[in-house]
Amino acid sequence: MRDQIHPGKFRFGVVPPAGPEPGVSRADPGAIFDELDKVPLRAGGTMALDRFPLAQDTEEIIQLCGVDGCVTMTNDESRVACRLSWDAKALPxxxxxxxxxxxxxNPWNGRNLCQGGEPVASTFELGCRPSLAANPINAREVPTAISLDPDQPVEIAYRFEVMTQ
Structure with a gap:
């Protein structure tokens, strides 16, 4: 089985300051990149994160910034594609x-193969304080928080589609 992720256009990608699984995550903490198939590694070189499963065991989180608001995941075997589109002005x-x-x-036991995509206005999954403070993402003019006002509701449109190829 081979899956591929097509993230649409993005300005830059960034690796969080610490991987989700110490001693296992391979991406270079804090690295900035321009292509999903060339994510810098801690040990040097790059790793392609656009096709799955990967040859090496790892756990990664990366953030694509300044996105166009569309990501598609395809499965070569089933010939099914799932596309998520959203308001990138709200979740950039x-x-x-x-x-x-x-x-x-336990309970993964080295068998878990999964990938997920989450539209955000944040600094990785680090919460409110880092997202509201100066950080490497908003320093490059990509918002990492949404201003909320109880008198002006925020609506974020999104669409999820499943298609056969």
Whole structure:
């Protein structure tokens, strides 16, 4: 089985300051990149995070910033594509969660292969304080928070589609 992620256009990608699984995550903490198939590694070189499963066991989170508001995941075997589109003015980044047999403890036992995409206005999954403070994402003019006003509701449109190829 081969899956591929097509993230649409983005201005830059960034690796969080610490991986989701210490000692297992391979991406270079804090690295900035321009292509999903060339994410810098801690040990040097790059890793392609656009096709799954990966050859190496790992757990990764990366953030694509300044996105166009569309991501498509395709499965070569089933010939099914899932597309998520959203209002990128409200949620200008896409967090990609990648689990590729990197968690060897229960209940995963080194068998979990999954990927997820989460539209966000945040600094990784680090919460409110880092997202409201100066950080490497908003320093590059990509908002990491949404202003809320109880008198002006915020609506974020999104669409999820499943298609056969």
């Amino acid at each position: 980044s896409l967090l990609l969660w990648i689990s590729n047999r990197g968690r060897t403890y």
